[in-house]
Amino acid sequence: MAVENIEVSCPEFYWRICLPQFQIDGEARTEEVLRERDLLSSAFHLLVAALSDREQYQQFSRHLVQSRREAVLGSAKPGAISNWRKSVFESTGLPDKIWTAASQLRNQSISYALHQVFINFKRFQKHFENPEIEALLKEFEEAHPGLKDVRDSFAHYDDRMRREGKVGGKKAKISGPLFYVADPGGIAMTNSEGGLSTLRVGREETLHVRELLLKAFKIAGFRLMDEW
Structure with missing residues (x-):
């Protein structure tokens, strides 16, 4: 999984970093086990989606900041600021003040998504009660x-x-x-x-979370679909 040269805001990064499909067989395959797998995987994918959304927002925000700076510098020209506000609305569908405030929503989404990973990781560990998974959970906590x-x-x-x-x-x-x-x-x-x-929470932090979850799934007895 090589993502080093892929922009976080690109859809390809999302598809590359998403968790693979895991399965478990035998008596260990129960409805509860599969539910814990699905909840933890879904929480991680929510985190990746929130990260990608924030990166796209930040990229576009940098463009808007630069265009606003140019508008301010050219404010002696009639209509420069109002034209900039109009361009923001045309680009985003939002008034400029709301677009600026949306940064807080992105950060809130990131923190919520990562917290959901943590909560479901704890439930995963509680179900399997494995000291190796517990060590991975502790590493997650220490990293955040x-x-x-x-x-x-x-x-x-x-x-x-x-x-x-x-x-x-x-x-x-x-x-x-x-x-x-x-x-x-x-x-x-x-x-x-x-x-x-x-x-x-950025590229490296998200890759680290992914690595911890992959290890936890394998310790719990899950295998990749293509290993069957």
Whole structure:
């Protein structure tokens, strides 16, 4: 699976990185086992889709930023800014302010998708109770230490903005307001403790997740369809 020279935003990257089809035979082949396989695979494919969507958005955003800069520099010319806004709408179907805000939605999708992989990976390990799979799950957690904080900040955005949260099931004031911090390599935002949590999800991180899942499936007794 060579993807080094393929742009993440290209459909070919998605098809190359998607998990292969796995099967399991004998007494191990139960409805529950197949369900765990399908849920974990689907969660990973959701992550790849979210990553590809974000990359496409960022590529186009860079083009819009450059065109806006040119419009501002030429703002002495009547209609330069309004013409730029019109071009944004024609290209995206969205007003420029909404298009800019859509960046947050992409980051939210990435954090949600990766969290779904984590949740289903935990369920997968719980079902098989294998120490090798448990080690892979731990490696996943260590590779994404900011996942829970970033995901929670998105999921509870309104509470974070009000500095409200729950501790032990009870309402409690949290330490600081929610801020996004510029981080070209990922998502960085203040957490409920007032510190900074960073989540990096790109080509290398996604390939690493894929590698962990492939190992977990094989340890659990799954085989590739073409190995039958």
